[in-house]
Amino acid sequence: TRTLAYLKPAFRTYATAASPHALVYLEHSAGAIDSASLSALTAAQKLGGQVTGLLVGSAEEVKEVLPKAQKLKGLNDVLHASSPQYAHPLPETVSPLFEKILSSGSPYTHVVSAHSSAAKSILPRVAAKLDVPAVSDITSLEHDSSSNSTTFTRPIYAGNAIATVRAPSSVPVKFFTVRSTAFAAAPSDGADVEAKPLEAVEVASSPTEHIKTELTKSDRPELGSASRIVSGGRALKDAETFKKTLEPLADVLGAAIGASRAAVDAGYADNSLQVGQTGKVVAPELYVALGISGAIQHLAGMKDSKLIVAVNKDPDAPIFQVADAGLVADLYEVVPELVEKLKAQ
Ligand code: FAD
Numbered sequence: 437t438r439t440l441a442y443l444k445p446a447f448r449t450y451a452t453a454a455s456p457h458a459l460v461y462l463e464h465s466a467g468a469i470d471s472a473s474l475s476a477l478t479a480a481q482k483l484g485g486q487v488t489g490l491l492v493g494s495a496e497e498v499k500e501v502l503p504k505a506q507k508l509k510g511l512n513d514v515l516h517a518s519s520p521q522y523a524h525p526l527p528e529t530v531s532p533l534f535e536k537i538l539s540s541g542s543p544y545t546h547v548v549s550a551h552s553s554a555a556k557s558i559l560p561r562v563a564a565k566l567d568v569p570a571v572s573d574i575t576s577l578e579h580d581s582s583s584n585s586t587t588f589t590r591p592i593y594a595g596n597a598i599a600t601v602r603a604p605s606s607v608p609v610k611f612f613t614v615r616s617t618a619f620a621a622a623p624s625d626g627a628d629v630e631a632k633p634l635e636a637v638e639v640a641s642s643p644t645e646h647i648k649t650e651l652t653k654s655d656r657p658e659l660g661s662a663s664r665i666v667s668g669g670r671a672l673k674d675a676e677t678f679k680k681t682l683e684p685l686a687d688v689l690g691a692a693i694g695a696s697r698a699a700v701d702a703g704y705a706d707n708s709l710q711v712g713q714t715g716k717v718v719a720p721e722l723y724v725a726l727g728i729s730g731a732i733q734h735l736a737g738m739k740d741s742k743l744i745v746a747v748n749k750d751p752d753a754p755i756f757q758v759a760d761a762g763l764v765a766d767l768y769e770v771v772p773e774l775v776e777k778l779k780a781q
Contacts, residue, residue: 456485456579456586459537461549461558462514463525464493467500471661472550474508474621476614480548481510481622483579483586488544489514490537492530494523502631509626519636524646527557532637534562538609546586551613563611570611571601575618586610594713594736616660617719617740652708659709662692664722667711667738670698671727671749671767678704681771682726688778694718694738696728712737726767730755747771 458480463470480487489511491498498518505514515537521529538544547562549555551573563570574588575598584605592599603610659665666686672678678699686693695705697712711718713733723741728734730746730753738744739758746759747767756762763770 455581456483456545457543458483458485458487458546458548459515459544460487460489460511461547461555462489462491462501462505462508463550463552463554464491464497464501467497469501469504469508469624470550470552471621472552472614472616474624475616475619476548476550477508477510477622478619479574479577479612479614480546482577483546484581485545485579486512486543488512490534491516492522492525492533493518494520497523503628504624506628506631507624507626508629509623511626511629513630513632515632515634517634517636519638521638521642522636524649525554525558526642526644526646527554527561528642528644529639530554530558531561531565532639533634534558535565536637537634538562538566542609544609545584547609547611549613551615555613559611559613563609566609568607568609568611569603570613571603572613573615574612575615577612586612588612591615591736594732595739596732596736615717617717652706656686657690657692659692659694659711660716660718662718663720664689664691664724665694665711665718665720665738665741666691666724666726667694667696667728668699668705668726669696669728669734670702672699672704674702675704681768684775685724685771685778688775689722689724691722691724692720694723696731696734725755725759726771728755729753730758 460477460480462473489505491505495518498516502516560570571588574590576589579586585602587602589598589600666682668678668682682693694711695709697710699705700710713736715737717737719740721742723738723744725746744759745761746755747763747770751764
C-alpha cells in the first residue's frame, strides 16, 4: 500500500532481489568465533548465494577475531564494527547497527545467526522493526530462487513434532536462527576475504547496561560442543555424590558433564550443565545418561546424540526408548566397574 511504501521504502529494493545474500552474525568469546556461529555460517551457505559475516565487539576484540573471521570458509566478505558499547552484545546496543545495515539499498535477503541467548533477542527485535517475521531454531532449510521463498523445518513441542514453515517472497528480508547441532561447523581454512569496516551506531542512553559476566571455569570440554557427555539425574542424591560418581567416568572418557533439570534444581549440578528443553541442546558422539528417567523435556536436548547409553534401575524408564545401549542396573555398582574396565583398556 501507499502507507507501507512510504514507511518502508527499503522493501521495494529487497522485494526484487534475485539471488540470496545472507548476513551472518558472528558471535565470539575469548578471542574465538563461537562454534554455534560456525554452524550458522554452514546453514547460510545452503541458501546458495553470497554470504557476508558481521563481527561486532570492542576494538580489541575485533582486532583479535577479525583475522580468524576472514579465514572462514564460505564467507565472501566480513563487515566489522567496534565500539566500547559492543564489548557485551546487548540487544539494545547491537540492534540499531543491524537496522542501519538493513536500511534502504541493503543487498541482504537473509539475516542468520546461531540460536544463542543474545541473538534470540537481537534478531526478532530487528525483524519487528522491519515489520517482518523471524523464524527460530531451524534444523534445515531450502531456498527456491525462482519464487524467492525459503522453507525451514524447526522442532516444536520439545522436539516431538517438526514444523515446516515458509518465508515467501512477500517477506523481503528473512531472519532465522540456527540450531547448531543440525549443521556442521564451517571450517576456518579458507583464503582471506575482504574486511569492510562499518561505523558503530552509538546508543545515547541504553535502557539496559552490562554489569558483570560470571563464567563457570572448567578444564572439561564445553558441554555444547563436546563429542562425549556423561550426564547425571536425580538418582545422584547430592552434589558430592554427583561429582564423586560422574567425574571418574568423565575423566576416563575425556567427556563433558551434563545433568537433568531435576539434578540442577536439587543443587547437585550447576545450571550451566542442564541438558534439555530449557537447558542446552547437544548431539555428541556419545551420551551416557546415568539415573535419568528420560522425560520428554530431557530427551528434547539429547535425543539426536549419535550413541546413547543409559543406566537405570527401572526397566520401564522412557530413556530406554531412545537408548542404543541400555543397562537395567544400579548405577552405583555399574559406574565404578565401567571406570575400572575403561582404565584397563
Ligand atoms: P527422575 O525423573 O526422578 O528420574 C530419576 C531416575 O533415576 C529414575 O528413572 C530412576 O529409576 C533412576 N534411578 C534411581 N536410582 C537409581 C540408581 N541407583 N541407579 C540407576 N538408576 C536409578 N528436564 C531436563 O532434564 N531438562 C530440561 O531442560 C527440562 N526442561 C523442562 C521444562 C519444562 C517446561 C518442564 C515442565 C519440565 C522440564 N524438565 C526438564 C523436567 C523434566 O520433566 C523431568 O522432571 C526431569 O528431566 C527429571 O529428571 P531426572 O530424570 O533426573 O529425574
